[in-house]
Amino acid sequence: MRPFTVHTGTAAPLRRSNVDTDQIIPARFCVRSTRSGHADSLFADWRDDPGFVLNRPGHRGATVLVAGNDFGIGSSREYAVWALQDYGFRAVIAPRYGDIFRENSLLNGLLTVTVPIEAVEEIWAAVEADPAEPVTVDLERLQVRCAGNVTAFDLDPDVRERLLHGLDAIAMTLREEELIVRYEASRHPALPTTR
Amino acid sequence: MGSTLAQKVWDSHVVHRVATGSDLIYVDLHLLHEVNTPQAFDGLRAAGRGVRRPDLTLGTEDHNTPTIGIDRPIRDLDGRRQSELMRRNCAEFGIPLHRLGDPGQGIVHVIGPEQGLSRPGMTIVCCDSHTTTHGAFGALAFGIGASQVEHVLATQTLQLRRFKDLDITVTGRLPDGVTAKDLVLALIATIGTAGGQGHVIEYRGAAVADLSMESRMTLCNMSVEAGARAGMVAPDATTLAYLRGRPGVPQGAAWDAAVRGWTALRSDPDARFDTSVVIDGAALHPYVSWGTNPAQSVPIGGRVPAPADFADPEESAAARRALDYMALQPGTPMRDVPIDTVFVGSCTNSRIEDLRATADVLRGRRVADGLHMMIVAGSAAVRRQAVAEGLDRVFAEAGADFRAAAGCSMCAALNEDRLQPGQRAASTTNRNFEGRQGKGARTHIVSPPVAAATAIAGRLAAPADL
Ligand code: SF4
Numbered sequence: 120m121r122p123f124t125v126h127t128g129t130a131a132p133l134r135r136s137n138v139d140t141d142q143i144i145p146a147r148f149c150v151r152s153t154r155s156g157h158a159d160s161l162f163a164d165w166r167d168d169p170g171f172v173l174n175r176p177g178h179r180g181a182t183v184l185v186a187g188n189d190f191g192i193g194s195s196r197e198y199a200v201w202a203l204q205d206y207g208f209r210a211v212i213a214p215r216y217g218d219i220f221r222e223n224s225l226l227n228g229l230l231t232v233t234v235p236i237e238a239v240e241e242i243w244a245a246v247e248a249d250p251a252e253p254v255t256v257d258l259e260r261l262q263v264r265c266a267g268n269v270t271a272f273d274l275d276p277d278v279r280e281r282l283l284h285g286l287d288a289i290a291m292t293l294r295e296e297e298l299i300v301r302y303e304a305s306r307h308p309a310l311p312t313t314r
Numbered sequence: 315m316g317s318t319l320a321q322k323v324w325d326s327h328v329v330h331r332v333a334t335g336s337d338l339i340y341v342d343l344h345l346l347h348e349v350n351t352p353q354a355f356d357g358l359r360a361a362g363r364g365v366r367r368p369d370l371t372l373g374t375e376d377h378n379t380p381t382i383g384i385d386r387p388i389r390d391l392d393g394r395r396q397s398e399l400m401r402r403n404c405a406e407f408g409i410p411l412h413r414l415g416d417p418g419q420g421i422v423h424v425i426g427p428e429q430g431l432s433r434p435g436m437t438i439v440c441c442d443s444h445t446t447t448h449g450a451f452g453a454l455a456f457g458i459g460a461s462q463v464e465h466v467l468a469t470q471t472l473q474l475r476r477f478k479d480l481d482i483t484v485t486g487r488l489p490d491g492v493t494a495k496d497l498v499l500a501l502i503a504t505i506g507t508a509g510g511q512g513h514v515i516e517y518r519g520a521a522v523a524d525l526s527m528e529s530r531m532t533l534c535n536m537s538v539e540a541g542a543r544a545g546m547v548a549p550d551a552t553t554l555a556y557l558r559g560r561p562g563v564p565q566g567a568a569w570d571a572a573v574r575g576w577t578a579l580r581s582d583p584d585a586r587f588d589t590s591v592v593i594d595g596a597a598l599h600p601y602v603s604w605g606t607n608p609a610q611s612v613p614i615g616g617r618v619p620a621p622a623d624f625a626d627p628e629e630s631a632a633a634r635r636a637l638d639y640m641a642l643q644p645g646t647p648m649r650d651v652p653i654d655t656v657f658v659g660s661c662t663n664s665r666i667e668d669l670r671a672t673a674d675v676l677r678g679r680r681v682a683d684g685l686h687m688m689i690v691a692g693s694a695a696v697r698r699q700a701v702a703e704g705l706d707r708v709f710a711e712a713g714a715d716f717r718a719a720a721g722c723s724m725c726a727a728l729n730e731d732r733l734q735p736g737q738r739a740a741s742t743t744n745r746n747f748e749g750r751q752g753k754g755a756r757t758h759i760v761s762p763p764v765a766a767a768t769a770i771a772g773r774l775a776a777p778a779d780l
Contacts, residue, residue: 135635136628137507137607141747146726150378150392152352152399154460164749187628189508192541192607193747194726195443196350197459215508218543219443223459275475276334288461289363292469295330295338299366299471302329302340309564309572310342311431313372314410 120228122285126209127255128182130265131172132243138186139193140220144202146194157198158205173206177250185242185254186213191220191231200224210256212263214239225278226288232256234263238270258283316582318479319548320514323454323579327437329471336475342453343431344466345422345440346373346409348400349728354441354464355403365407366470372431373404373411376421377728381690381717384414389730407467420693420720423447423661427531428695430560434549434576439466444661444744445544446537450530451557452549452579454514457538477543480513481587484521486596491778493671494529495663495742495761497521498536499601499611501593507609510542513589516581517547521595527556528667535662536744539608548580600776602648603746603759605636610746612648614764614776620644639748640756641736648774651758655739656687656769657751658762660725663742664692666699668762673705675766675777676712682772687714688731690723714769727752740768 148160165171172178184203190213191199200223203211210230224231245252245266255264258279263270274282281288292299317325330338344367351373358364365371378393380386388394397414404411412419418429423444426432434452439445441463448455462472484497502509515537517530525533530547537545547553554573557563564572599613610633612619618637621644624630637644642651658664658672672689681687689709691697697720700706709716717723717731724731725743727750733739735754742765743750746757758774767775 136632139607139745139747141726141745141750145749145753146728147753149349150390150396150728152392152396154353154356164753189511189541192507193443193538193745195441195457195459197353197461198350200459215511217541218512219457219459223461226459226461275336277332277336277473287361288473289361289465289468292338292465292471292473296469298330298338299340299469303470306340306342307575309568310436311433311562312369313343313431314369 120285120287123228123230123258123282125255125257125259126182127253128209129180129251130183130185130242130246130254131178131181132246133172133184133186134243136187137189137192140191140196140199141193143191143199144196149196149198154201155205157202161202161206180207182207182209183254183256184208184211185239186211187239188213188215188236190216192217195219197223200227200229204229212239212242225282228282228285230256230258230282232263232272234270234272238263241268315586316584318581318585318587319452319516319546319579320454320477320479323435323437324476326435332473336473338471338473339437341439341466341470341472342370342436343438344371345426345438346371347376347422347442348397349377350441350460351463352396352399352403353460354467357464358467363468365409365467368408370470371409373400373409374419374422374425375400375412375414376721377726379414379719379721380730381719381721381723384719393729414719417694420695421661421664421722423535424665424692424696427451428693430557430563433557434553435579439472443538444535447531447535447661449534449537449544449546450527451553452546452576454544454546456544478513478588480510480515480542481590482515482517482593483519484517484593484595485519486521486594487524488521488595488598491763491776492598492600493761493763494525494532496598496601497595498533499603499608499759500598502536502540502608503611504593505540505591507539507607508541510537510540513542515542515545517545522547523550526667527552528665531665532662536608539744549576600761600764602764602774604640604642604648605633606639606746606748608744608746608759610636611759614648614774616648618642618644618646618648649779650773652773653740653768654685654737655733656685656765657724657739657741657743658765659690659692659723660743661692662744663762664690664696666696668742669696669700669705671762672766673708675763676714677708679712679770681713681769685769685772687769688717688724689714690717691720693720696720724751726750740765740774
């Protein structure tokens with residue numbers, strides 16, 4: 120996983136709440152079998168609309184997506200994260216997320232930052248007024264900075280550590296393999312098996 | 315202080331408590347389907363890792379598979395490749411797989427319970443958000459993404475922070491004609507699509523105790539539409555009656571011992587829930603969705619709302635967009651909404667009880683002219699049972715299209731079964747998101763009896779309207 124420390128880039132203001140993963144990437148594109156190559160599928164149905172935020176010239180090349188409440192609800196498809204990353208997004212800022220999407224994003228190094236809706240509104244206003252206004256997402260100091268405003272955010276310390284150093288979650292768990300073996304020895308023999 | 319049911323299951327699966335507050339949790343059952351998984355296997359191979367417990371892992375083909383002409387190759391080349399990779403990956407790592415055409419094949423959340431694999435007190439995960447279904451057995455069951463699938467394949471564990479607990483008590487008795495589907499739509503309309511975020515819901519109360527296992531699965535299935543991580547019902551006599559005699563379920567003295575353990579799985583009287591909601595079950599009606607998320611639902615006797623009906627500006631804006639997408643006028647009675655396609659199926663409502671409820675309404679009636687009604691069993695076993703009970707004849711005589719194979723079918727538009735732009739469906743599925751059943755398609759979520767009555771009437775209807 121690519122480490123995430125501090126990222127500064129331009130932002131795309133997505134003034135919508137309840138953006139489900141079927142919108143982020145419609146199911147018909149989830150038949151592909153790779154982790155990359157999904158950039159064109161991102162928000163595929165909304166991109167038909169020339170007024171959609173990603174089609175506005177000022178927001179081309181944005182690397183931070185700023186969305187309303189409950190971004191990424193619905194399906195567990197990790198394609199939603201891969202499509203956002205393939206398109207170039209490094210971070211998402213929103214007040215709340217679908218739980219599974221959030222976990223998927225943090226395992227892929229797409230930093231999903233939770234800030235109050237007021238802070239989202241401030242960033243929306245700033246980047247709509249001037250699309251070139253940079254937004255900084257700083258995982259070291261746990262801050263979002265935009266147009267002179269500084270907003271603190273919180274992140275699970277384990278996850279932060281993993282992201283800062285780009286660590287492999289599976290390798291970290293396998294360090295506890297002895298404990299897994301011990302747990303397995305204590306499992307009830309009547310638990311089901313699949314063969 | 316006592317523990318909740320969810321806490322008890324969690325605590326009995328902790329492999330390791332990480333100092334910073336998350337737990338390494340052991341996974342008892344890992345279910346797989348063909349979508350969301352090839353990347354996980356690629357990751358394993360790239361890191362030179364194996365599958366730790368193929369004997370606790372089970373695959374099925376359900377999402378991409380056709381429901382007619384199943385001997386023909388899948389037409390979509392990407393979908394065909396994904397299915398081929400599933401077969402190759404399961405073979406390479408020794409994971410049992412139910413291929414399309416196998417007697418045990420079906421939607422992943424239908425076959426786990428029916429094969430006796432989903433049991434009280436277990437932890438169950440799958441690369442699919444509706445894994446919450448299995449919580450009907452008092453299991454802690456939740457959806458995960460591909461990276462977590464890879465983590466479970468390699469380690470049989472997940473590192474997670476404890477979920478919060480949400481108590482949903484449904485009092486009273488559901489009126490005749492009101493199903494678990496209506497209950498859960500009413501619940502989501504009440505608490506919203508984020509009402510359960512970060513929580514495990516425990517469904518309790520007299521109305522829940524009355525529900526069959528199939529209905530409890532419908533209820534738990536849609537917990538994720540309320541944003542919850544999982545939904546659970548404590549095991550009781552209904553659970554035991556369902557499990558008894560299923561393959562691999564203990565028998566004799568071992569059954570008695572298992573029952574003692576399972577019946578202890580309930581929230582202590584002094585258990586603390588983070589949040590509590592009470593719903594009056596006796597006051598419920600059949601519910602239908604009008605918008606593009608499941609919280610945008612009203613009783614079938616209601617009307618399409620106007621954006622101005624919502625005090626919250628975000629909700630109001632969402633309603634405006636939803637009405638535009640759904641091409642509905644505020645104030646229209648829901649019963650006046652014409653429907654061109656009815657779909658009975660999906661992991662929410664494709665079990666035998668759902669097909670029986672559908673047949674009960676269709677019996678002796680005809681599907682409205684020009685309306686296409688499609689019925690797809692959740693599993694090959696459900697389909698066999700339906701045929702054994704003669705439901706297939708009821709469907710045929712009514713003019714409904716009962717598909718030859720089981721699977722997700724029209725639920726998520728991943729196979730050939732999908733709506734065309736502008737088509738309007740009444741579906742027993744769980745999601746009415748924009749484009750969910752096909753680009754530009756419009757979905758009204760309904761229960762099986764409402765689906766069947768709608769098919770007869772050609773517009774949204776409850777059986778009592780016929
Ligand atoms: S039936 Fe629908 S919701 Fe259920 S697993 Fe299949 S695609 Fe997902």
